[in-house]
Amino acid sequence: MINDFNYNTFVYKPFIMKYLFVIFVSLVVLACHSNKTASSNIQDKTIASTNCPEDGICTFKVLQNKVLTIKKDGFGELYPELSDGKKTVIKFEYKRNEIPNTADSSYSEIIYAEIESNINEIILKDETLSEAKVLFGRLCFCRGATGYYLVKEGSLKISTNNKGAKTYKLNFKVNEIPQIITMFQETL
Template identity: 30%
Template structure:
């Protein structure tokens, strides 16, 4: 009986596999990334960017499955020494476009058509969180499975390092 249970558990262990997210692709960043860190971009096809608020008025986001839209997530991570406990610094830029959009030219308040947000994460009391971007310019065009965009923006709430992205 012990052999049967052990064989069953062994078979169960190797029959389970992690679910892979096939909608994530990495793209080439053509804009300059600060030399003291690393930048990357994720293109999440058939996903939706939901902007939510907590009880204290802070903004956060969730990404859900949604046919017809794509979420673009750019992230800059500053390289820090491993022995620094509170030395991390990260900036996120996220927005959502319709899969049917072949070209977009948005300026300032029009940027919120894409739910464009900027996130700053560090040990910077009172200067962290996610913020809507209301000042900037987004030029985007897509063909087949490729997305190209130039985004320049200014956040008026907290300091920022990244001001321009070209993918």
């Protein structure tokens, strides 16, 4: 029985297993990298807005290569759906600070608009706001006064300065429900 014992197998087997494990882990780590595409230079832009009520926070986003689809649910209520596409969607969001120890105190307003990706200048007013699918959402526990509504009254102006920065300005009113945000102006 003692002659059947192979000292070389006993000593080298754990060493070989550890060596193979280190090689495997190294290959896995080296193989992991982010996908790089030609469009990776185009990035979405998000900023904290300064045009915000004191009782909350506001953000402004420019979402490249997206399209805004306005759909209806089973009750006929509007809602937005963003998907990949060849346009640009702008999104302004106001989130009111929640009231401590109060259930259902969350409140937010969201404004969406879809524009052509290569646009440098545009002015839309009232009826022509539909060209940009301007949509206002009031999301809260507000019985009968919540949901998404098409913006039919106001003006959207986008301009580009000589340094390439774009200014997005929207003044609007939604008659169907109360609103806190009636305008925003952001430059990126």
